[in-house]
Amino acid sequence: MLADVERPVYNTLMKFVEPPIDSLPPRERILIAAHTLFYREGIRATGIDKIIDQSSVSKVTFYRQYASKDELIRAYLDYRYGKWISWFKASLLEATGDGLSAADALVTTLKVWFSTPEFRGCAFLNAAAELGSSDPEILEIVRRHKQEMSSVLDSLFGIDAVSAGPALSLVIDGAIVHAQMGQAVDEVMENVKVSVEGILRR
Amino acid sequence: MLADVERPVYNTLMKFVEPPIDSLPPRERILIAAHTLFYREGIRATGIDKIIDQSSVSKVTFYRQYASKDELIRAYLDYRYGKWISWFKASLLEATGDGLSAADALVTTLKVWFSTPEFRGCAFLNAAAELGSSDPEILEIVRRHKQEMSSVLDSLFGIDAVSAGPALSLVIDGAIVHAQMGQAVDEVMENVKVSVEGILRR
DNA sequence: AAACATGTAGAACGATCTGTCTACATGCCC
DNA sequence: GGGCATGTAGACAGATCGTTCTACATGTTT
Numbered sequence: 426m427l428a429d430v431e432r433p434v435y436n437t438l439m440k441f442v443e444p445p446i447d448s449l450p451p452r453e454r455i456l457i458a459a460h461t462l463f464y465r466e467g468i469r470a471t472g473i474d475k476i477i478d479q480s481s482v483s484k485v486t487f488y489r490q491y492a493s494k495d496e497l498i499r500a501y502l503d504y505r506y507g508k509w510i511s512w513f514k515a516s517l518l519e520a521t522g523d524g525l526s527a528a529d530a531l532v533t534t535l536k537v538w539f540s541t542p543e544f545r546g547c548a549f550l551n552a553a554a555e556l557g558s559s560d561p562e563i564l565e566i567v568r569r570h571k572q573e574m575s576s577v578l579d580s581l582f583g584i585d586a587v588s589a590g591p592a593l594s595l596v597i598d599g600a601i602v603h604a605q606m607g608q609a610v611d612e613v614m615e616n617v618k619v620s621v622e623g624i625l626r627r
Numbered sequence: 628m629l630a631d632v633e634r635p636v637y638n639t640l641m642k643f644v645e646p647p648i649d650s651l652p653p654r655e656r657i658l659i660a661a662h663t664l665f666y667r668e669g670i671r672a673t674g675i676d677k678i679i680d681q682s683s684v685s686k687v688t689f690y691r692q693y694a695s696k697d698e699l700i701r702a703y704l705d706y707r708y709g710k711w712i713s714w715f716k717a718s719l720l721e722a723t724g725d726g727l728s729a730a731d732a733l734v735t736t737l738k739v740w741f742s743t744p745e746f747r748g749c750a751f752l753n754a755a756a757e758l759g760s761s762d763p764e765i766l767e768i769v770r771r772h773k774q775e776m777s778s779v780l781d782s783l784f785g786i787d788a789v790s791a792g793p794a795l796s797l798v799i800d801g802a803i804v805h806a807q808m809g810q811a812v813d814e815v816m817e818n819v820k821v822s823v824e825g826i827l828r829r
Numbered sequence: 830a831a832a833c834a835t836g837t838a839g840a841a842c843g844a845t846c847t848g849t850c851t852a853c854a855t856g857c858c859c
Numbered sequence: 860g861g862g863c864a865t866g867t868a869g870a871c872a873g874a875t876c877g878t879t880c881t882a883c884a885t886g887t888t889t
Contacts, residue, residue: 451866466760469671472846483867484848494847545760553808554756558668558747567808592818599801606755606769616794623825653836675877685837686878696877830889837884845876854867859860 452490454480459501460508464548468498468555498552502566505548510573517581527582528621535597536614539604546605550598571598582625589624596620654692656682661703662710666750670700670757700758704768707750712775719783729784730823737799738816741806748807752800773800784827791826798822 449457458480462471473494477487491497513534520530538544545551549567556563574597575590582589600617604610651659660682664673675696679689693699715736722732740746747753751769758765776799777792784791802819806812 467757469757470761473848474846484869485850486866488848489865546756550804550808551756553804554748554753555669555671557807559672561809564807564809568810571805571808571810591814592821595801595805595815595818596798596822597801598804599797599799602752602755602800602804603773603797605759605766606752606773607763607766608770608773612793613797616797619794619829620798620822620826623828624822626825626828627821674875676875686839687880688836690878691835833886833888835885835887838882839880840882841880842878843876844878846874848872848874850869850871852868852870855865857862857864859862 451480451482451486455482455487455490455497456500456504459497460504463498463501464505464545464551465543468501468552498556499566502549502552502563506566506570506573509548510570510577513574514577517577521581528618528625531578531581531593531597531621532614532617535600535617536610539600539610539613544604547598547601550602589627592624593621596624653682653684653688657684657689657692657699658702658706661699662706665700665703666707666747666753667745670703670754700754701768704751704754704765708768708772708775711750712772712779715776716779719779723783730820730827732783733780733795733799733823734816734819737802737819738812741802741812741815746806749800749803752804791829794826795823798826 455476458476459471462475462479473484473487476497477484480487491500516534516537517527517530520533521527525533549570552563553567557567571594575588575594577590578593578597579588579590582593596617599620600613603613603616657678660678661673664677664681675686675689678699679686682689693702718736718739719729719732722735723729727735751772754765755769759769773796777790777796779792780795780799781790781792784795798819801822802815805815805818
C-alpha cells in the first residue's frame, strides 16, 4: 500500500507547491486559487470576488465552471483530499527510506508540516468547524478523509492483532489542532511521541 | 485544586443548562443567547439580528451593552471559559467520588459530553478555526483554555516525575474533533482509552 | 416637574455577499 | 462565412451583514 505511491510535487522543505497558475486552464486556476484562499483565510471569509481576482478569470467564466460556491467548496475538499494524502504517504515513505522507524517517520512528517509557514491546521477539520453544523455532508467527507489517513497509518505500522490506526489518528488530530492554535511545535511533538509510544507499547 | 470547586448548574445528564432567560438583565440575556447561537451555528454564521431576536432585546440596547460584535465574541469566550472548566472539574470530581479511577473518570466525563445532543466540538477550537487566521488574539485565548484544562488533568492524575497533562490534553482534543465530525462515540472512547492508558503506563 | 438612565421598534446606511445579466472579443469547426 | 464554445469587463439585483440613527415610552432620582 505504501510502496506504489508516485512522488507528489514538493520542494526540499516539503511545502505544498502549487503549479504555475498562468499556464493552467481556467477551471484549475480557480480551483488552486480557491484552495489557497479557503485554506489560508477560511471558507466563509473568502468571497467569490477574491477567488476571481486571484485566478485571473471573469465572473462569467467562474460560474460556467462552478455552478455555485458550494460546488467549489466540494471541489476544494476533493482536491485537498488527494493532495494531502499523497504528500503524507510520500513523506512517510521518504522518511522510512532514510532508515527511520515508523514512529519517527510519523513524527518527522508531522513536524515538517506543522513548521511550514502556510500551516493553518487540517483543512477538513476547519471545514467541519466552519460548515459542519449547517451541512452534515461535510462531516461525512471529513470522516472519509480521516479514515483514509487511519488506513495509511495501519500500513505504515503494520497490523499486529489490532489496528493502531484509529488511535494514532486521534493523536495526530489532537496534535494538528494544538499546532494550529500556536502551541510550540517542539512541545506538541513531545506529546505526540509520548502518546504514540504508549499506543504502540500496548 | 480539584477539591474546592462549587457544583455548577447541570442536570442528571450533565447537560449545560441555561438559567431562565426572561428574568435576567439584558446584558446577560444577550450573552446567553450569543453563547447558544455562536456555539450551535458558528460565530460567523450568527448575525447580530438573530442574537437580538433570541435575547428579546432592542438593537439600541444591544449596542449599549456591547460596543461591537467583536466585543461580544470575547465575552462569549470568557463566559464559555468559566462555564466549561467548572463543569469539567465538577464532573471529574463527581466521577472520582463515585469510586472511579482518574482515567475512568475522564473517559466517563468525555463520553457524557460527547453524547449530549448540543455537542458541537470545542467552542475554542471552533473559534480558532473560524477566526484564528485573521485574529491571533483568539489563538492566545484558546491556548490559555487548553492550558487550564491541562492543569486540571494534572491535579486529577497527580504528578509523578513528569506531567501527563499536556499529552492527555492532546488526546482529549483529538477525541473532541473526532466526536465532532460524527465518529461513533464508542469508537472514539475506545481510542481515548488506548491512548490514555499508554500515556499513563509510561 | 425636570432630568436622566434605560428600555422599545424599526428605518436607514454603507459595505459585502452570491449570483445573473448585458455587451463584446476571439478562435475553431462545419 | 456562420455558428458556437469560450473568454473578457463590469453593471446589476437581491440578500444580509454590522452599525447608527430617529422617535418614543417608562421608571427613578433630584
